[in-house]
Amino acid sequence: MNRPTTDHATLADKFNENEPRVNWHDETLWWVRAKRDRQAWSIPEWELLRETASQIKLNVLGNLHDYLIQFEQQALQNGAVVHWAADAAEHNRIVTTILQRHGVKRMVKSKSMLTEECHLNPHLQANGIEVIDTDLGERIVQLAKEPPSHIVLPCIHKKKEEIGELFHEHLGTPAGNADPQFLTAAARQHLRQEFLQSKAAITGVNFAVAETGEMVVCTNEGNADMGAHLADVHIACMGMEKIVPERKHLGVFLRLLARSATGQPITTYSSHFRKPAPGKELHIVIVDNGRSRQLGREDFRNSLKCIRCGACMNTCPVYRRSGGHSYHTAVAGPIGAILAPNLDMKDYADLPFASTLCGSCSNVCPVKIDIHQQLYKWRQVLVQEGHTSGMKTAGMKVMSAVLSKPGNYKKAGKMGRWVLKAFPGMVNNRFNPWYKQREMPAPPKQSFSEWYAEQQSTKK
């Protein structure tokens, strides 16, 4: 079997080397999930809200062509410059060209998973432009030279002592100080200087309103606003699925987003950018990068409803115990596992298998994406397209032969019980992935059918 060294199972193994860390990661995310539940339960209309949001997004997918044109027209009337990028490379080129035209050498960026997806930072760096990530969590992973491990909580995998170390090294804070309050204050000082000096700012987009051409950006820290309002040039990068039809629909999504994400009633700032401030420039980059292809996949198009709240990650038993980096893609967790194969089936063939299909992700999703069903469907597609290992296919064929014929099943059961008893080493070894972190069960004396038959005969 030739598995790339970066597949989910291998990377999860690495994450699991430190058991107390895994337990802490698991419990922290579950705590966020519990906060989400409390918020959801406090709204009697929660389920109606989810259903409404899902239907609005379905309407968006069915009218996306017209909505995109409407959004563009409105944005142009508002005085913004609209760019279209077919893929990541074009997105990066557009952003670089705007920055070069303004002679920008160093600039601030607030959180945008799209720019992570497009690998914008390394591209800008290669062109001599330094990007300072300004979301605290993103700044921390940037200093650590790592990608974010969670779309809402970028450095959830890091302990405060490690962050204290990083700040000591890069920002000159005293060694050994790992107090979150102190470290946050140090980052505030450091990043204020960057905001004040930056001539350009990049932000993501949470929602783009077709009716008005305005974009809503949500943060708790205020970094998107500090960057965008102080800079001469604001570049907003958006995946084309961020559209909502009308302004009033924002009410539905803003009620759901932060409650689902972190269990807050709303983010501190929900900023509505419509026109550039006098004398300034507002650029909007609308990015496809595989989204139009996903739109054409009937089984998977609903993944484009995603509002990037991260609830599916916080609840996922696999994500919580394997960490975001094990997904080796910008958007980790269950939603990432149904988005990534669309970008590259071969590279991300492992991800739909990194799930127990328990369905918890679908249950918390604020726009009711059938995430676990899509994971299951991706598995079929990946096997049919030949992107899974030969070992797995052979195993499945044996399994199918055994399970489809009662005679074979009985024989195999008998054999299995005998092997487990006589040669436990045959299954309790490192070649059996199920043996990792667990003992194989003791073999029962007889099968259920045998036991049942025995009961029936003793009754008589």
Next chain:
Amino acid sequence: MSSREQILAAVKKNQPEATMLPSLQGLSGNMPATLEAYRKVLESLGGSLFEINDTAQITDLLSEHYPHLQRVVFADDKRKWVNDDPHQLEDVDMAVVTGTWGVAENGAIWLTENDIAVRVLPFICQHLAIILPRERILATMHDAYEKMGAPQTGFGVFIAGPSKTADIEQSLVLGAHGAKSLVVFVLG
């Protein structure tokens, strides 16, 4: 074919059959539009609230609760600073602005560009005070968007509480990049 045309053609070809937009009726439920409900949520977000009868009380309340303020800016007092470079607002200790609508369910207050005079003002100040007329408190976000209607300005923002982060081990810290504290003066 330009990327724009290429993208739009692909979207047109691949988009599913169009469906109707759902109604937004019945989403607000029985959420209260009261000062008590608003106060409870705002305080849970780390904000504080004072009831006042007259905006003249604000100066005294500020000096009582924020004794070390050096530079205080009132957004409706449009003096020279409005035309200054917004970077000059970096040393503002307290900005006082008037909110348009308050939302009881989440503590958010809607501010437009007209209310804040300079876009960066409510973010760059160390502390923020928002005056909110009592009758402007609504129950939910749906009510807020209904009242707001079509946008009249180039920028608007809902602000709910002080700036915050929990990026370091999920420990909540107030004062990330925006205002370190928020005080709401409910008028009337």
